[in-house]
Amino acid sequence: MSDLRVSGLVVGYGPEPVLRGLDLAVPEGRLLAVLGPSGCGKTTLLRVLAGFHPVRSGEVRLGDRVLADRSTHVPPERRGIGIVPQEGALFPHLTVAGNVGFGLPRAQRRDGRVEELLELVGLSGYGRRMPAELSGGQQQRVALARALAPRPGVVLMDEPFSSLDASLRDELRADVRTALHAFGATALLVTHDQQEALGVADLVAVMRDGLVAQLGAPQQIYSSPADLGVALFVGEAVTFDSSARDGVAETPLGRLPVRDTVSGAGTVLVRPEQLHVGTDGVAATVDDVLFHGHDATVLLRLGDGTRVRSRVQGAPPVRPGDVTAVRVSGSALFFAGGPS
Numbered sequence: 483m484s485d486l487r488v489s490g491l492v493v494g495y496g497p498e499p500v501l502r503g504l505d506l507a508v509p510e511g512r513l514l515a516v517l518g519p520s521g522c523g524k525t526t527l528l529r530v531l532a533g534f535h536p537v538r539s540g541e542v543r544l545g546d547r548v549l550a551d552r553s554t555h556v557p558p559e560r561r562g563i564g565i566v567p568q569e570g571a572l573f574p575h576l577t578v579a580g581n582v583g584f585g586l587p588r589a590q591r592r593d594g595r596v597e598e599l600l601e602l603v604g605l606s607g608y609g610r611r612m613p614a615e616l617s618g619g620q621q622q623r624v625a626l627a628r629a630l631a632p633r634p635g636v637v638l639m640d641e642p643f644s645s646l647d648a649s650l651r652d653e654l655r656a657d658v659r660t661a662l663h664a665f666g667a668t669a670l671l672v673t674h675d676q677q678e679a680l681g682v683a684d685l686v687a688v689m690r691d692g693l694v695a696q697l698g699a700p701q702q703i704y705s706s707p708a709d710l711g712v713a714l715f716v717g718e719a720v721t722f723d724s725s726a727r728d729g730v731a732e733t734p735l736g737r738l739p740v741r742d743t744v745s746g747a748g749t750v751l752v753r754p755e756q757l758h759v760g761t762d763g764v765a766a767t768v769d770d771v772l773f774h775g776h777d778a779t780v781l782l783r784l785g786d787g788t789r790v791r792s793r794v795q796g797a798p799p800v801r802p803g804d805v806t807a808v809r810v811s812g813s814a815l816f817f818a819g820g821p822s
């Protein structure tokens with residue numbers, strides 16, 4: 483069993499804890515992305531899981547083994563945890579095969595295991611190359627193969643794609659996901675990139691101030707965020723201060739249905755892809771159009787001066803200066819009170 487379970491974790495460097503009673507569970511064989519702003523404690527969490535930092539209270543459990551609590555500290559090399567750091571950190575004087583086989587017993591290095599792992603990460607036949615002869619993406623693939631070599635129960639990845647350019651990053655993310663699933667590894671990926679977390683992981687934990695604000699499937703986090711802070715962090719949003727009654731909120735874009743039948747003052751939120759530019763809806767002037775290739779953002783100004791943004795597929799239907807109309811499809815989210 484290699485499900486990873488963290489409960490009530492309190493960890494710090496000084497008097498104020500950085501992790502303040504954090505709970506987290508990754509079922510066996512699943513890939514969890516830990517998503518959060520800079521400084522919220524993501525790397526600290528990884529360091530604790532890996533065994534590089536002690537816990538003050540709480541518990542880290544892998545299957546039925548306690549790896550760390552107040553009185554237990556299993557050393558890093560006995561945890562059965564593999565690590566893929568931000569930038570491969572390969573041994574420069576060893577070949578690719580030497581790097582992958584580094585932690586393996588000699589017999590396993592010879593029995594084809596290294597080549598099997600290279601194949602898993604899409605680098606068949608690269609064993610004799612030196613790290614300096616590889617691209618950044620290839621080096622990260624080798625780092626993953628090295629982490630998987632001793633058959634760890636869990637793989638930890640600390641922003642493993644952050645040093646790569648955008649197109650390479652997408653390709654590598656998809657391949658890493660496939661390789662981890664093929665291997666059946668329980669994995670935890672730390673990132674501050676929302677697209678990455680939502681796109682690559684089976685589950686996403688949104689961290690804030692040393693706690694998990696929400697843990698769920700990517701779609702659930704995006705479409706049913708636990709609070710306004712999570713909603714704003716995981717995607718673009720159009721928000722209005724508003725009040726809701728009987729499942730309807732008054733907004734500058736008209737009366738919008740909200741999912742919960744809450745009443746009172748709060749914030750209404752819709753995603754830019756719910757705003758449709760065309761002939762129906764509230765009158766608006768196009769301030770600007772940002773073309774992204776596969777889609778575009780249309781920046782609009784409503785009659786009362788409110789600015790909103792619409793995300794449209796394909797070629798933008800309007801140009802800056804056009805007078806158009808905008809309507810909202812689907813229901814809005816409503817959060818009573820202010821941001822958390």
Ligand SMILES: Nc1ncnc2c1ncn2[C@@H]1O[C@H](COP(=O)(O)OP(=O)(O)OP(=O)(O)O)[C@@H](O)[C@H]1O
Binds near residue numbers: 496518519524525527
């Ligand atoms: N070695 C250390 N000594 C003292 N404070 C530290 C140390 N490492 C991290 N911190 C502090 O702990 C907090 C959490 O840092 P951590 O690196 O875990 O955040 P993070 O979410 O990984 O951020 P980033 O995305 O920027 O890497 C920060 O306030 C940081 O300044």
